[in-house]
Amino acid sequence: MRVHKDKKTELRRILGLTSALFLMVLLISFLPKQADAATTISVKEINYQNSTITIQLGDSDRAAYFSDTSKKSWEEIPGTISSSNTIVMDISWITATRNVILYLKGSSTSSVISVTIPKQASNFGVTFNKVKGTFTFKNAGNRNIEWRKKGSTVWNLVDPNKISSEMSLMYTNGAALYFRLAPLNGTGISNVGFRPSKEVAISIPKKSAAPLIVINGSKFSIAVKKGMAYRSMNSGGSASEWISISSNSDLLLKNIAPSVLYRVNTATSSAITFQFRTNATSSALESKTTAVTVPIQEGPPNADSYGISLGYTSSSTLSLQVKAASSTLPFEYTVVKEGSELNYQNAVWTTIASSTALTLDNTVAKQGSHIYLRKKSVGTTGNTDYTLASAELDISGNNGVAYPGAPIPTTLTTLITTSGVCNVNRTASYLTFSLYSSTSTTVSSISFIDAYGITRGNVSSKSTVAKNANSTSSTDKYIITTKITSTENIDSVTEELLYAKITLANADVITSTASAGIRLYLYPKTTVHNPTDASYTNNFKRIFQSNDSKDASSFKFVLDLGTVKVIDATEIGKYTQTPTAISSIKYDGYTLTSGTDYSVEYGSYINDDEETVATATVTVNVANFETSPLIDITDTAAPLEIYLNNNEILDKNINIILTNTATLKDIPIAWSITEGSLKETKTSTVTNSDNTTTTVMEEVITYTLELSIFSNSYSVSVSDVTWGETSIFGSAKISGGKAVIYLSNAKINKLSTASTTTNNVVITLSNGYAIRTGCKLTILNAN
Structure with a gap:
């Protein structure tokens, strides 16, 4: 019973504790809120x-x-x-x-x-307009936007009103930028804010190089390309609005900077500066800018100050000269045809960089065209020494180029001479005439044509020009004096009236006619006309100084005289009363004596044309004058110079060859011998046929000379060998055109001298020919 009672008691205690805990919890739940x-x-x-x-x-x-x-x-x-x-x-x-x-x-x-x-916004976008230089933001809402440079961690707040100007500072070198929506911090669970958005990369390319701008100082223009722009800079530093270029073209200064160009009676302003750039495109920013200054144009050059002249040199050529022109002060000219205006964009200018006169002809500068001259543009665009071409001077005058007419002969001159007389080597034989010209020029060439216009040949000539002090018109401002120096190329055209076609140095041509100009008439010249007789010859060969009767000593030739009497050059067909005759004859500088050295027999005959031909039969006695000291040409043909009283000289028709009989070999030869020192004889033993011996005396030969005879077939011998007119000849052998001379020791030993004497050894042959030089012998005194 006791146990049961204890269990009840324990149950009551547990229920009480449970109730107490419940009440405590209930009490806590009703405590004030500040406790939470x-x-x-x-x-x-x-x-x-x-x-x-x-x-x-x-x-x-x-x-x-x-x-x-x-x-x-x-x-x-x-x-x-x-x-x-x-x-x-x-x-x-x-x-x-x-x-x-x-x-x-x-x-x-x-x-x-x-x-x-919250998640990061990923739809934020940024675009950069390179043409406008502006930024556009997408899906930003009302959030702040930030930017930073590549490589930087510093974010900068974007001011929409300033972003374009701020970013323009980066155009020069370019930049890589990043943009984002700025983060917004949260303040609680009900206001969590925003993450920064994804970064958007934007590349700002750097500006391209400034365009190359060149002022064309000749055309007065500036070449530009499509996509470029330009503006002018004002003196105060301000600038005009940019003007865009829509196509490749030339900006003409007369349109964009007319005030810098020269204008008559108008003062020019100061130089003008322009800026040029390449405009932005969808892929590139606008370029950097180029500034060029257009200088003021100088007026036309003064002709007197710079020695500028234009003169006409012929009926089709002119001379342009700038005496002050040089490589550092160049000029230039252009030709504009008659009726056209000077167009700077199309004109072709030719540089004059020296004082040398230029020649232009009528294929370049036609009649009536205008020749403009100016200073050339020099220097480089942008440099301080840069200049535009000056304004132009019309050097050809208001009426343009006006060539004078070609010279026209107004008088008739007939030149008369005998064929062959006019010779370049004889100034007295030159044929002289004068012409009048409107320009200063000379005769370049003269040809002669016959009455049918057929060219018969050219003549040699020379000429000079001088101002005509008595000029009465533009056509006779100058006198051209011309001398025909040789008619050799037309000497065969005789007894025919020829007309001169005269080409001047300036290319003008004067053609003579029957009434005006220059005519030429040549009489026949004297010619050699030998008969077939062997005693007559054009080429006489003589054994020089030979007195052998078998060697020819004279010869003959016959001349057909060009005219019977000496001509009168004042009129065609007119003669003097003097018969044509030989005045003198020369050979190698020696003048032959008439009557002894030569003789002439005059005669005549009737030719096939039934004309009387005068003749002169000449006999030349060569042996009479060949020993003259003036004559020293041997073994070579030399001409006989025949002078006639009509001024003819025949110096290429008759030749004489004086042939040396022999020549001394191995020259020069020089010997020195002491008087009486040579051994004259010697003994020798000779074995006979029977084996016996005989003692003989022999002459000693020390010195020999060797000759070459001109012909193997010519018969001649050695007459003597002398020294100072004393014979030293021993003996000689001649064979096959060769002669060996042995000198006598005995004779040489007899030569004596008081001291020392040197003489030529003289070799005389049997035909009288003597070799007087080439060998010298010196005799020395024995004491």
Whole structure:
């Protein structure tokens, strides 16, 4: 019974404790709310720059935990709880591609809170318009936008009103930029803020090089290309609006900078500066700019100051000269045809860089055309020494190029001479005439034509020109004096009136007629007309100085005289009363004596044309004059010069050859011998046929001379060899055109001298020919 009672008592005690606990819980549930503030946690800040969440813990919490949506496992948040009961959690590990919910709780508090970390915005976009230099942002909403440079971690806030101008600072060198939506930190679970958006890369290309701009100082233009733009700079530093170029073209200075160009009676302003650039495109920014300054154009050059002249040199040529022109001060000219205007864009200019006169003909500068001259543009665009071509000077005058007419002869001159007389080597034989000309020129060539216009040949000539002091018109401003120096090329055209066709140095041609100009008439010349008799010859060969009767000593020739009497050159067909005759004859500088050296027999005959032909039969006695010291031509044909009283000279028709009989070989020869020193004889033993011996005396030969005879068939011997007119000849052998001379030692030993004597050894042949030079012998005194 006792046990049962104890069990009841224990049951009552348990029920009492249970009731007490229930009442305690009920009491706690009805406590004031302030009691919960110290026992819950909250999110104080979500910092997206630092990728952290700051969590406010309860007063009794000594740790904090987080979990995902499953809340099956909790991980402690590492870190230290601050004195204000906060702890910072790293959220950099949380994916940015989706929203992520985190659950948080403290170690003592019973409450669990959740916070949503938003995903990163990925639809943010940025575009850069290279043409306008503007930025456009897509899907930014009302969020702030930030940018940074590549390689930098510093983000800068975008001011939509300033972004374009700020970015323009980077155009010069270009830049790689990144844009994003700026992060917005959260302040609690109900205001979680925004992550930064994905970064958008934008490349700003650097500006391309400035365009190369060249001022064409000749055409007064600037070449530009499509897509470029230009503007002018004002003196105060301001600039005009940019003007875009729509096609490849030339900007003419007269359109864009007319004030720099020279204008008559109008003052030019200062130089003008232009800026040029290449406009931006969808793929490139606008280029850097080029500045060029257009200088002021100089007026036309002064003709007197620069020595500018234009003169006409013929009916079809002119001379243009600028005496001041040089490589550092060049000029240029262009020709504009009659009726046309000078067009700077089409004109072709020719440089004049020296003071040398230029020659233009009528194929280049036609009659009526205009020749413009100016200073050439020099220097390089952009340099301080750059100049435009000056304004042009019309050097041809208001009426343009006006060539004078070709010279026209107004008088008739007939030149009369005998064929062959006019010779370049005889100035007295020249045929002289004069012409008038409007230009300063000379005769270049002269040809002669016959009455039918057929060219018969040219003559040699020379001419000079001088101003005509008595000029009365433009056609006779100059006198051209011309001398025909040889008619050799037309000497065969005789007894026929010929007309001169004269070509001047300036290419003008003067053609003579029957009424005006220059005519020529040649009388027949004297010719050799030998009969077949052997005693008559044109080429006489003589054995020089031979007295052998078998050697010819004279010869004959016959001349047909060109005219019976000496002509009168004042009129065709007119003669003097003097018969044509030989005045003198020369040979190798020696003048032959009439009557002894030569003789002439005059006669005549009737030819096939029944004309009387005068003749002169000449006999030349060569042996009479060949020893003259003036004659030194041997073994070579030399002409006989025949002078007639009509000024004819025949110096190519009759030749004489004086042939040396022999010549001394191995010259020069020089011997020196002491008087009486030569051995004259010697003895020798001769073995006879019967083997007996005989002693004989022999002459000693020390010196020999060798001759070459001009012909193997010519018979001649050595007469003597002398020294100072004393014979030293021993003996000689002649065979096959060769002669060997042996000098006598005995005779040489007899030569004596008081000291030292040198003489030529003279060799005399049997035909009288003597060799007087080539061998010298010196005799020395024995004492």
